[in-house]
Amino acid sequence: MTNLAIAAEGLRKSYGEKVVLDGVDIAVPEGTVFALLGPNGAGKTTAVKILSTLLSAGPASGGIRVGGHDLAADPQAVRAAIGVTGQFSAVDGLITGEENMRLMADLHHLSHGEGQRIIAELLERFDLVEAAAKPASTYSGGMKRRLDIAMTLVGSPRIIFLDEPTTGLDPRSRHNMWQIIRELVAGGVTVFLTTQYLEEADELADRIAVLNDGKIVAEGTAAELKRLIPGGHVRLRFTDPAGYQSAAAALPDAARDDESLSLQILSDGSQRELRAVLDLLDSAGVEADELTVHTPDLDDVFFALTAKIEETVR
Amino acid sequence: MSTLSLAVRDSSTMLRRNLLHARRYPSLTLNLLLTPIMLLLLFVYIFGDTLGAGLGGGRAEYIAYLVPGLLLMTIGSTVIGTAVSVSTDMTEGIIARFRTMAIHRGSVLVGHVIGSVLQSVASVVLVGAVGVAIGFRSTDATVLDWLAAFGLLVLFALALTWIAVGMGLISPSAEAASNNAMPLILLPLLSSAFVPVDKMPGWFQPIAEYQPFTPAIETLRGLLLGTEIGHNGWLAVAWCVGLAILGYFWATAKFNNDPK
Numbered sequence: 037m038t039n040l041a042i043a044a045e046g047l048r049k050s051y052g053e054k055v056v057l058d059g060v061d062i063a064v065p066e067g068t069v070f071a072l073l074g075p076n077g078a079g080k081t082t083a084v085k086i087l088s089t090l091l092s093a094g095p096a097s098g099g100i101r102v103g104g105h106d107l108a109a110d111p112q113a114v115r116a117a118i119g120v121t122g123q124f125s126a127v128d129g130l131i132t133g134e135e136n137m138r139l140m141a142d143l144h145h146l147s148h149g150e151g152q153r154i155i156a157e158l159l160e161r162f163d164l165v166e167a168a169a170k171p172a173s174t175y176s177g178g179m180k181r182r183l184d185i186a187m188t189l190v191g192s193p194r195i196i197f198l199d200e201p202t203t204g205l206d207p208r209s210r211h212n213m214w215q216i217i218r219e220l221v222a223g224g225v226t227v228f229l230t231t232q233y234l235e236e237a238d239e240l241a242d243r244i245a246v247l248n249d250g251k252i253v254a255e256g257t258a259a260e261l262k263r264l265i266p267g268g269h270v271r272l273r274f275t276d277p278a279g280y281q282s283a284a285a286a287l288p289d290a291a292r293d294d295e296s297l298s299l300q301i302l303s304d305g306s307q308r309e310l311r312a313v314l315d316l317l318d319s320a321g322v323e324a325d326e327l328t329v330h331t332p333d334l335d336d337v338f339f340a341l342t343a344k345i346e347e348t349v350r
Numbered sequence: 351m352s353t354l355s356l357a358v359r360d361s362s363t364m365l366r367r368n369l370l371h372a373r374r375y376p377s378l379t380l381n382l383l384l385t386p387i388m389l390l391l392l393f394v395y396i397f398g399d400t401l402g403a404g405l406g407g408g409r410a411e412y413i414a415y416l417v418p419g420l421l422l423m424t425i426g427s428t429v430i431g432t433a434v435s436v437s438t439d440m441t442e443g444i445i446a447r448f449r450t451m452a453i454h455r456g457s458v459l460v461g462h463v464i465g466s467v468l469q470s471v472a473s474v475v476l477v478g479a480v481g482v483a484i485g486f487r488s489t490d491a492t493v494l495d496w497l498a499a500f501g502l503l504v505l506f507a508l509a510l511t512w513i514a515v516g517m518g519l520i521s522p523s524a525e526a527a528s529n530n531a532m533p534l535i536l537l538p539l540l541s542s543a544f545v546p547v548d549k550m551p552g553w554f555q556p557i558a559e560y561q562p563f564t565p566a567i568e569t570l571r572g573l574l575l576g577t578e579i580g581h582n583g584w585l586a587v588a589w590c591v592g593l594a595i596l597g598y599f600w601a602t603a604k605f606n607n608d609p610k
Contacts, residue, residue: 088450091608116452126443130371142363143453171374187447 041066041195041226042087045098049082049091056082057094058250064243066194069217069227071241073234073338078247080230081123084199087228088120103195119193123200125180126187129173133164133183136172140190151190158186162216178209185216195226202236214239234338246341253341261337268305268331270313272324273298279322286320287313305329353454360454364461371435372469379469382431385535386424386477390416393544394484404549410485417481418570419543422563424477425470425507426534429514432466436518437527459601463511470507488574499573502586506566509590510534512597519604538563562589 042064049057057079064070072080085091087102089111100107103117120126127136137158141151159165162182167175172183181201188196198217202210217240221227231237237244238258245255254261273296274280280297284290290299303309310329317324372379393401394413402412439445439462448458478486491499514531521527540554541547541563547555558564565585572579 090446090449112452115450118450120447120450122443122446124443124446126447128367128442128444130374131367135370139363139367142366143360143448143451145359191451 039066039104040064040101041068042070042102042228044087044100046096047083047086047100048094048097049079049086050094056250057086060247060250060252062087062245064226064228066226067221067224068242069221069229069240071237071244072228072230072247073232073237073244074230074247075232079250080247081199083247084120084122084197084228084230088118088197089114090120117193118195118197119188119191120197121181121184121188121199121201123203125184127172127175127180127183130171132169133172133175134159134168136183136187137168137190140187144191146190154190158189162186178205178212181205181209181213182216185213189220193225195228196220198227198229200230200232202231202233210236246338248341254337264337264340268303268329268336270301270303270305270310271298271326271328271330272301272313272317273326273328274322275325279324282320283317283322283324286316286322303329305331357454357457357460360457361460361464364457365464366461368435368461368465369468372465378431378434379428379473382427383424383473383476385427386420386473387480389423390420390477390480390484401545405546413481413485414487414489414575415571416544417478417486418574419538419541419563419567420481421474421478421503422506422566422570423535423538423543424473425503425510426538426563428470428473429466429507429510429534430528430531431469432462432511433514433518433521433527433531434524436462436515437521438524440519441523455606456602459515459605462515463508466511466514467504467507470511471504474503474507490576491574495573499570502566502569502573502590505587505590505594509562509593509597512594512601514597516597516601516604519601537561538567542567560585562586562593565589 040063042062044060044062047057047060047062048055060079060083062070062072062083072083074080082091086093087100087107089107093100093107102114105113105117107114127133128139131139134155137155138151141155146154159168162185164179164183164186167179172180175183185198185201201217202213205213214236217227217229227240229237229240241258243256244258244261245252246261247253254264256264272283272290274283275297277297280299284292284299287299287301290301292299301313303313393416394409398409398412402408402410402415405411405415436459445458449455488496514534517530518527521530540558541561542558543563547558547564550558565582566589568577568582569579569586571577572582
């Protein structure tokens, strides 16, 4: 059995009447990436805050162990094992990037020489050498995020919490961040990641839990989650209402969207199934203006799962 | 590492951070110095003759009377900056980061407090220098008196700083912090800083006499000018120790609460 870096049972938290986390179980084996996926307000940040000792867990919560230490009994030991990069940049904007790094080295009680070495290495690795002498408040969003992660790494934590690490970043910075996370994992670090981007969870995570309204509604690998919903579909779009109507008549199984003049046909996207659709269109004498093949991705899983919840609520 | 050496080491790291802030952005501290210096010049050069006559002397006598009170008012003014910077700091993500690190928990506040006391001392020295430049001289103060005066100023700064840190922690914004800490600069106006307490209306005298500023001002006057200190010395120390302890427990409790 592999050791769990993070193990939480029945994580609960409420503010007055408002229940934010309603019995969430989390188990993250060492050296893996776990993604907590959910829309805004699902409770992701609250979960990270509790697991990183920032917030106390609700009274009805079960046991929580992080890095092998009991969170309630020995929070300092947990803190010594983790590194946290929150959703809002945790850099000191009034001082320079290098001074921020120095601050971290001092708080980790590194000797001056060792601190210098690690700071130089991290500034280099995160492409911050040129900006090191500038106040952190003048950094761009991507640079701040890089500095933020670099600061988290000063203490060489074995478990890293990343709360929406790429929210608000441009695509290039986002891919850089993914690269950084992959490198961390290659070094044996356990990563607990929250995101609202399914693509991101798909790219990075070994296991994904979908959090909605304080409850985990599904959990598994990306492939397992994708299997939870029916296959993909082909989408046909028309500009001409008459063409749309005759195509709809030729494809009685298709789901109609009269407003956008588009049809959706369930399909696995294979050549054989696509040809069948095209043949039907040909024999009806209509031509679609646009044809897209949609393979199931986590977005479908996500919408399927969260929609299901809404239905049961109603 | 023992708890104490951890506390000392982390607190000095935090102090360095706060001093770095103060050095990079001196405008807040300097702005807060303006109030006591303006009041000093206003009361000496505009009201000084009349107020001095009221005390049975002239402007020169009034300078001697005024400066000790203004030195303590300078501390009240400086710690408003502390409340503002603590409240601003708490909205920064870096504080959340500190809370998730295995550091001495109190070090964040201790760094603020020591930094603020040092700033208060520097501000007092600056305002004192202005006082000396416009004619303030101590009378018969021995080295011991000066040391005691310095000790009193530091203790008073420590007490007000802990209170200001608490005010900063309960304030949701810098503006609110500045408003909440306003009494710390208004209280000296209701003390013996500008006018002797026995010249105030009878019903108001007990308030003016026993509020924290008056005993401290009277003690400082006694040390620097040789006037009667009487029970004010103990009263001043009691106020300072009491406020420091109250402020310490209040601020630490607020800081240890779950952040919002």
